[in-house]
Amino acid sequence: MAKGKTIDMSDVWADPIVILIWGVLPISVPIYLWNEPFLRAFYGNFFRYVMSLHQAWLVNSAAHLFGNRPYDSQIQPCENILVQYLSIGEGYHNYHHTYPWDYSASEYGWKDNFNIATAFIDLFAQLGLAYDRKTVAKHIIKKRMAKTG
Known part of the structure; x- marks a missing residue:
């Protein structure tokens, strides 16, 4: 984790395509296609992101301890x-x-x-x-x- 903090990601975050795919589309699609309110689309996307992090952490913890x-x-x-x-x-x-x-x-x-x-x-x-x-x-x-x- 410490090495990850030293990687310069400014070029990635300056890329408009990355911002579109990472931040704009996941919230905009539910709003425009399903008429969801902004907060519901935001929280749904946030929950999806949190679940994907937990999934990755599960692999890096349980799969190193049990089995x-x-x-x-x-x-x-x-x-x-x-x-x-x-x-x-x-x-x-x-x-x-x-x-x-x-x-x-x-x-x-x-x-x-x-x-x-x-x-x-x-x-x-x-x-x-x-x-x-x-x-x-x-x-x-x-x-x-x-x-x-």
Whole structure:
């Protein structure tokens, strides 16, 4: 967190597109499309933002404390099924820290498992907007599990 405070973000906040997407659209859409009052649109957007922060913090806390460590028992991150469902696919934290280059952050993908983040990346790959997706071969996973799991 301390390093984050040293990053100069003035160019980002000076960009009118960022301000439009970050601040104006999320409040304007409910007002103009659903005739919501300003405060209801503001509080709804604020609640959405707070929930997304809590979702991220859940991954960075519960997925480091509770669960099993099948890929590397020597590191703190865990596999946590509750976090998996509450964070739309980020509960496989032990796998993610063992294989950080795997785009799916999970051994299982999305078709056999609840991993909406991977489904979105795969959708964007089909549309040509994501490419060079890296995964880990099954034999490497099994070898690592036998060694450090």
